[in-house]
Amino acid sequence: MFSRRHLLAGATALGGASFLPSIAHAKGSVAAAIYPGTWEEAFRAIVAPALKKKYSVDLELQPLFAVDQVAKAKAARGAPPFDAFVLDPGPRITAIQDGLFDRIDLKKITNASKLPAGLVDEWGVGVNAQVVGIAYNPKKVPAPKGWKDLFTDPWVSRLGLTGFQTTFGTVSLIEIAKVFGGSETNIEPALVELKKVLPKIAAVGQPAAMPSLFQQGQCDVMYTNTQTVATLKGRGVDIEFVKPETGAITFLTTLHIAKGATDVENAYKYIDIVAGKEVQEALTKPPYNFIPVNKDVPLPDYLPMKSLDEMSSFVRHDWAKINPLRAGWIEKFNKEMAK
């Protein structure tokens, strides 16, 4: 029989054991949030070994979407569950406004000088660029020239849409609005035009479902990023990327150090290694197809630009203006699109 004392001792030992990983954690690891899917796979396969090799720091990845990272860090109130964020521009602004980041000391990022201007600021370091444009199936439809074409035949009846939930969806709809006389803060014209052609549109889907819908031939035109196009192509799908005549859209994915992070030094090492040439070059290769940001890395030939500097001419958006309006847009999109 166990006495109560034995039981208590056992329970304490068990409880104590649960602290062990956190002791190991303090010695040489960094907990980083990462997008589930391609990002997680790529970071596990490339960044983790590189970090281990160079600094013998273990990388602990926590798969979370950008909005979930912000939600978790917000809910944790000063004791974030991870040391580094990976964010798109919209959630990044939210996190800055909520004071979730530590300021970055650029001296600790040795690779910062290899990144083009504008990728690094006091809050974080851009480690990946996304380029958004139109993707189409060359076997089914001719190449569209720009956003306007999407609303005419033959493209409109094969068009797949997503709403304002994602960064790429939001910026694409903004560009569509601009073509029809709207602006970064006025997406009304896009919705008006959409409403006119709505019965013809092939699919209005959840962003995560779009690649499968395209692959299955449910839609043959959609707006998406180069990474999705390259990945689908790698699987043998007939898909080509077009830079719209009004310009391709670009936005950055940035890494940030969480305020109250347990392993700040390791977080710097992590960010530095992700920005470095070796990792950037490896991430550019299939099946990951990232767009590199390090100037020493050659660009893959399927991209709509020849050099990183060319990207300064691409369309960018001011998320400080977009964020406050987005909730209203989502609601409006729901109502306009609902059957």
Next chain:
Amino acid sequence: MLVGVSFFNDDKITQPGFGQWAKFLGDPFSYKVIVDTMMLGVKTVCATVLIGYPLALVYLDASPRLQKVLIFIIVMPLLLSVVVRTFAWIVVLGREGVVNTLLMQLGIISEPLRLLQTELGLVISLTQIEMPLLLLPLISVMSRLDGNLRDASAALGASRWRTLFKVTVPLSMPGLVAGCLLVFASSTTAFISQTVIGGVRLIYLPLLIWQQSLVVFNWPFAAVVSLTLLVSVLTVVSALSYLGRRSGGYVHG
């Protein structure tokens, strides 16, 4: 928590008030979404019962070996992740999917039917996805029914149909109601299937909750929508189980 959060006016959760409730309940669009969500549940329940009940009857009359095969087929959907099942339905229902290709090759249709992103397609796939939830309770109740009752009914001159509706169906009611409750609750909240197969033009309450809580961070509003979903599902569920109890009483009384 949920109830508490729903009584705040702003998304920073600082000003208490009824603002979010007023916004939700004052908007006719919300009612449309509630009704659509409930109707989706009802349609799915009807479809699963129409297909599931005969299947359960077949199961009961089958040989033990066939029963094993059948129960495996019935349970199989549960062994697959809902995401896999849902994406499989994209392949089946798509424009170039199995159904459309077959119908076109048979010459029945010339243009691909629109099945994905319609309520019909959604109900079809939910019917398959939720089928085990109906069949398992139904079969467990029906297999405990005394076979002699059916023989007695036949001996007293009732036709097979009459036996079915006067004896088997009433006696299997508890299982049927339990199954329907599960199917209803699970299909009205099946966020993944609803959004992936239904697309975002079919708007149901779970989609609203997801958007409000994780995309725009309006947690009070998300709480309002969640509570609405909870209350409306509970209402229908308790109504159904009341009906179930009443019909149970009818049999015994």
